[in-house]
Amino acid sequence: MERIEHRACFGGWQDVYGHRSEVLGCDMRFAVYLPPQAAKKPVPVLYWLSGLTCTEQNFITKAGAQRYAAEQGVALVAPDTSPRGEGVADAEGYDLGIGAGFYINATREPWARHYRMHDYVVHELPALIEAHCPVTNARAVSGHSMGGHGALTIALRNPGRYRSVSAFSPIVAPSQVPWGEKAFAAYLGDDREAWKAWDATELVQTASERLPLLIDQGDADEFLRTQLRPHLLKTAAEAAGHPLTLRMQPGYDHSYYFIASFIGEHIAYHAAALRS
Amino acid sequence: MERIEHRACFGGWQDVYGHRSEVLGCDMRFAVYLPPQAAKKPVPVLYWLSGLTCTEQNFITKAGAQRYAAEQGVALVAPDTSPRGEGVADAEGYDLGIGAGFYINATREPWARHYRMHDYVVHELPALIEAHCPVTNARAVSGHSMGGHGALTIALRNPGRYRSVSAFSPIVAPSQVPWGEKAFAAYLGDDREAWKAWDATELVQTASERLPLLIDQGDADEFLRTQLRPHLLKTAAEAAGHPLTLRMQPGYDHSYYFIASFIGEHIAYHAAALRS
Numbered sequence: 001m002e003r004i005e006h007r008a009c010f011g012g013w014q015d016v017y018g019h020r021s022e023v024l025g026c027d028m029r030f031a032v033y034l035p036p037q038a039a040k041k042p043v044p045v046l047y048w049l050s051g052l053t054c055t056e057q058n059f060i061t062k063a064g065a066q067r068y069a070a071e072q073g074v075a076l077v078a079p080d081t082s083p084r085g086e087g088v089a090d091a092e093g094y095d096l097g098i099g100a101g102f103y104i105n106a107t108r109e110p111w112a113r114h115y116r117m118h119d120y121v122v123h124e125l126p127a128l129i130e131a132h133c134p135v136t137n138a139r140a141v142s143g144h145s146m147g148g149h150g151a152l153t154i155a156l157r158n159p160g161r162y163r164s165v166s167a168f169s170p171i172v173a174p175s176q177v178p179w180g181e182k183a184f185a186a187y188l189g190d191d192r193e194a195w196k197a198w199d200a201t202e203l204v205q206t207a208s209e210r211l212p213l214l215i216d217q218g219d220a221d222e223f224l225r226t227q228l229r230p231h232l233l234k235t236a237a238e239a240a241g242h243p244l245t246l247r248m249q250p251g252y253d254h255s256y257y258f259i260a261s262f263i264g265e266h267i268a269y270h271a272a273a274l275r276s
Numbered sequence: 277m278e279r280i281e282h283r284a285c286f287g288g289w290q291d292v293y294g295h296r297s298e299v300l301g302c303d304m305r306f307a308v309y310l311p312p313q314a315a316k317k318p319v320p321v322l323y324w325l326s327g328l329t330c331t332e333q334n335f336i337t338k339a340g341a342q343r344y345a346a347e348q349g350v351a352l353v354a355p356d357t358s359p360r361g362e363g364v365a366d367a368e369g370y371d372l373g374i375g376a377g378f379y380i381n382a383t384r385e386p387w388a389r390h391y392r393m394h395d396y397v398v399h400e401l402p403a404l405i406e407a408h409c410p411v412t413n414a415r416a417v418s419g420h421s422m423g424g425h426g427a428l429t430i431a432l433r434n435p436g437r438y439r440s441v442s443a444f445s446p447i448v449a450p451s452q453v454p455w456g457e458k459a460f461a462a463y464l465g466d467d468r469e470a471w472k473a474w475d476a477t478e479l480v481q482t483a484s485e486r487l488p489l490l491i492d493q494g495d496a497d498e499f500l501r502t503q504l505r506p507h508l509l510k511t512a513a514e515a516a517g518h519p520l521t522l523r524m525q526p527g528y529d530h531s532y533y534f535i536a537s538f539i540g541e542h543i544a545y546h547a548a549a550l551r552s
Binding site for chain 2: 007008009010011014061062064066067218220249250251252253255256257258260261264
């Protein structure tokens, strides 16, 4: 892996690396924030999954998360949101193809060759981080919108792998909303049975591990009623007895100003779980 | 003035407005962050002046300043960095013309007609803010790079108008560095005597008000030795008996990661002066 950016930040370092991903079959970038504590001993890691159209840059430049990570002694890792580069399939629109990997493993061509963001985020990237950075194997995961869907599904699909999970403004039921239906039909095909393995509202009904789900959602979010619909997950979690905290935040929208306002609480929440 | 953005942030509101500037002769945008305290009573204002190439967006999306403004009960106002739009003169390169107003009043054509950022920032904009927003007339000023030069010169030129001033990585001696020489030659002409009225290192020698200057400067800043040269101001301030604190911050560069790391200390510093 090759270091592309290296910037002092809150006493630690905000870095960006490039590497060849075997899982995705393309060159990828990811961001790592190492808090000051990492200079002395390995620290746990919070993985952050961004939303549609984002790269590894959005979270590290806009969320103001480094201050809290430095306070709590937690590393932050932010991957890109899809495979990228020459030969990678793409489509018209911001909600399919490049910038819209949905953190799943595609099974349909032309997507199946590169679009394997689940395996990249869950396996290849942590193995790389844990081999080359001063971090432990204690992991937490969070994300925003499409990345909130990614965090929830990845935690639910991989019991024991994450100490904690949270999400901002997540897509919780992709099988039931336009963004998810469009992406899943392309990446997975028309058989909706196959979609269930990538849908938090389905996964929560049969989860073997009762990892609590923490969700913050702005009630002025422009996508709340059409694409996000967090009550679908809340109802399913209640029926299944799966612990979920859904906090509706009055006045907040879908932007990074919302994330910035509450990321400190999420990082403190993850840090407590990562220390335990 | 017309509201273009309105987003909840740390319990307050991050707004962006558009308006017709009489001083600049064009339409302008500026950002206002109103902390939660402003819903109950008027709050003081910190004006933030951004650097080359920036708009009103850079500071509000990247500095993470709203958290501290919400803690301290201070409004933040971030104008654009130059006049902008059809009919406004421009030049090749990022360091002259649009995005590079240098917070001065130009006297040479084609610049003199629109490039009057000093009068806009010092007079027209505060009058507008103080007439339409829940703020007091207690003002502080800070900025980055070209905007650090703006903050220092504006405070030194306008005794009694600002309670406090600070700067990140400022251009302190524009008459002696390439960025400043190029801009001043264009905006003010070849007579270097006329440049002195817009140069902090000159102004500090005859300042009638001993307003303390607080400067943070990263020692890994890629422009430190060529464009910024803060020791020129330090030497002049010491000779004149003008109070100046120059903090060299080890490892930090010229980016917003540096600003984000120390903006909390600057906002606390300004808040204390604004309360007094």
